[in-house]
Amino acid sequence: GQQLNQSPQSMFIQEGEDVSMNCTSSSIFNTWLWYKQEPGEGPVLLIALYKAGELTSNGRLTAQFGITRKDSFLNISASIPSDVGIYFCAGRNTGNQFYFGTGTSLTVIP
Amino acid sequence: DAGVIQSPRHEVTEMGQEVTLRCKPISGHDYLFWYRQTMMRGLELLIYFNNNVPIDDSGMPEDRFSAKMPNASFSTLKIQPSEPRDSAVYFCASSPGYEQYFGPGTRLTVT
Numbered sequence: 001g002q003q004l005n006q007s008p009q010s011m012f013i014q015e016g017e018d019v020s021m022n023c024t025s026s027s028i029f030n031t032w033l034w035y036k037q038e039p040g041e042g043p044v045l046l047i048a049l050y051k052a053g054e055l056t057s058n059g060r061l062t063a064q065f066g067i068t069r070k071d072s073f074l075n076i077s078a079s080i081p082s083d084v085g086i087y088f089c090a091g092r093n094t095g096n097q098f099y100f101g102t103g104t105s106l107t108v109i110p
Numbered sequence: 111d112a113g114v115i116q117s118p119r120h121e122v123t124e125m126g127q128e129v130t131l132r133c134k135p136i137s138g139h140d141y142l143f144w145y146r147q148t149m150m151r152g153l154e155l156l157i158y159f160n161n162n163v164p165i166d167d168s169g170m171p172e173d174r175f176s177a178k179m180p181n182a183s184f185s186t187l188k189i190q191p192s193e194p195r196d197s198a199v200y201f202c203a204s205s206p207g208y209e210q211y212f213g214p215g216t217r218l219t220v221t
Binding site: 003031033035040041043044045048050088090092097098100102103 | 141201207
């Protein structure tokens with residue numbers, strides 16, 4: 001099935017730094033979702049975006065639904081060690097089909 | 111809310127054996143999805159249901175895989191016979207429409 005282009009594939013950052021990752025698609029979506037997955041666990045929903053241009057925050061996390069409806073980005077401010085994990089984007093189209101990105105692996109160095 | 115419940119969390123079986131994975135979705139969610147996750151292929155959609163009816167099973171690898179949803183609170187994914195290449199983490203997710211909520215997964219190892 002279709003997968004979204006997610007970048008970067010991996011990030012190694014110092015504690016306290018800000019993080020930015022993005023997701024792009026050749027198709028438009030009605031919903032963008034961002035998940036975090038930790039080892040041995042299922043993906044956990046962090047933020048859901050429902051309309052183009054929407055900017056939503058969840059603590060130190062901020063995500064935006066791109067104006068073209070073909071992209072989204074996630075920012076994490078002032079990273080801490082517990083931010084470590086794999087972050088996935090997902091898009092939902094008008095047919096209620098969900099497509100997932102390939103993931104961004106985040107490592108935070110104390 | 112208990113979230114999506116999956117069992118077992120870990121399953122080790124020998125090639126040729128039947129494997130049954132179970133899922134209890136979040137109450138009130140109309141959609142249920144089964145995914146497989148591997149390092150090589152990432153997260154793959156196997157099948158999804160809407161109101162207990164299978165809508166898209168195009169991701170089911172082959173006839174050895176089957177899924178059922180006899181009622182709104184229970185679904186199974188069965189592999190018969192199992193093969194070593196089926197080793198992966200299998201996730202169930204449920205959705206009220208716009209978002210998906212994942213279970214903790216079942217790690218399947220076929221030797």
